[in-house]
Amino acid sequence: MHAFAALLDSLIYTRGRNAKLKLIVDYLLATPDPDRGWAMAALIGDLDLPGVKPAQIRALIEARVDPVLFRMSRDYVGDTAETVALLWPAPIPAPAGAPLSISAAVDALRHLSRSDAPAVLAAMLDRLDSEERFALLKMATGALRIGVSARLAKTALAQAFGLDVDAVEEVWHGLTPPYASLFAWAEGTGEQPTAADVPVFRPFMLAHGLEDAQVDLADYAAEWKWDGIRVQIVHVAGQTRLYSRTGDDVTGSFPDVAAAFSTPGTIDGELLVKGDAQGGEAASFNALQQRLGRKTVSAKMLADYPAFVRVYDLLFDGGEDLRPLPWSERRQRLEAFVPRLDPDRFDLSQVIDAASFTELEAIRAGARDAAIEGVMLKRRDSPYVGGRRAGLWYKWKRDPLTADCVMMYAQRGSGRRSSYYSDYTFGCWTEDGELLPVGKAYSGITDEELKMLDGFVRRHTLARFGPVREVEKTMVLEIAFDSIHGSTRHKSGVAMRFPRIARIRTDKPAAEADRVETLRRLVT
């Protein structure tokens, strides 16, 4: 426990990422198995212990620590584990025997029962110094919370043994602490652990923005960038798992998709919700949001918002790892693979057929599908590599849509903006010349512009309703938004997604602002 406790103590007082990395690297190189494996599990939050409850800690304190002193010190120290560690009285005489190892401590914590927890913990605390007591209590009560992310700990392990962090990430998911096979591989005494019969997550390949550059379509293939959620679906040894961008297992939220994927392999694609009228076509992101963040999915939810995946890469075909192959070869394999899947749940993401970049630009500008967010450009000769690598994948988002609207009401902001009228409701004209609200925005302008609009609101107020002022309908704001959908909440029948102020159009008379009808035509 001593070396691990010293590591935690140093990590707490170290700020820089590189300095933290070095501390963990040094620890891993100096510590034998299985202690370093348990330490990694503790740092990463992978210990999976039954967890000591606050009531058991209270019982511990009542037995051995002065409760008044505890309360006073707790307020000062701010952390229960640290306070108990500091105040725990040293036993007299000192207990004999070998020092407690982290492996022995974890083993004891794993087998704690509800009734014996305080006594077993007390016996261990008696054998430890205050730094070690802190480490033990932190492990016993849950997450360490010492500012070390799982990624940082894995990076340290990779650095310690000269490995690539993504290679470590990849084998990680199939392993359990104390990771004996991982350390054997890292030290060159064992094979790379393979997860042949476990559906593990593989790090996603990501993109850079294209910015103002152009690429040669002889070197890059263009695909639509679908506006859904990235998923990786793995089927191995009869099990299927869906993983999100962050590697989280989201199988539970999409049982309909998981149940439909039973072909051994690993696909990468965009999860979307079916649009109602067009059958296989995708609905806007708005519909997908209905399925997101739900722990349980009702049958009605599954029926109303059926999910499907637009597949754009094939990482494994059965057990064969295709990632080292160039994109063009993976694409051929993908085109042969997708027809073997349930067509109701999986379709192939289309490659855009454009002869030149200029033609692609025109195709992109003309895209009207609600689920299209832009274009992806993928280097044809590139392998599939986890993370964001320069020059391999680019995203080229569609320009946002804009409309010229008239300010109708203004409201004070919050925080730094609380003394300004900074939140604006704006509207567009009906055929009968009536102004109807179509949205609300409060971002996109500079501090100077905010002061100008605040001045306008104060000088042109028509009426006040609590914190809201109705203003003269003369200020035109150009509003940018990502998409428009139908809304029963607004009298105008439309609502914008992500509206923000693009420009203040003092050059435009209010009468020339856009019509509601124009917005209705953009509804997706």
Ligand SMILES: Nc1ncnc2c1ncn2[C@@H]1O[C@H](COP(=O)(O)OP(=O)(O)OP(=O)(O)O)[C@@H](O)[C@H]1O
């Ligand atoms: N055909 C496609 N090929 C690859 N990625 C696609 C495709 N269609 C949609 N995407 C999405 O675009 C993203 C590519 O951009 P990036 O790698 O920067 O991820 P991101 O940060 O999630 O991007 P953003 O938030 O801009 O969508 C992918 O993560 C994926 O979710």
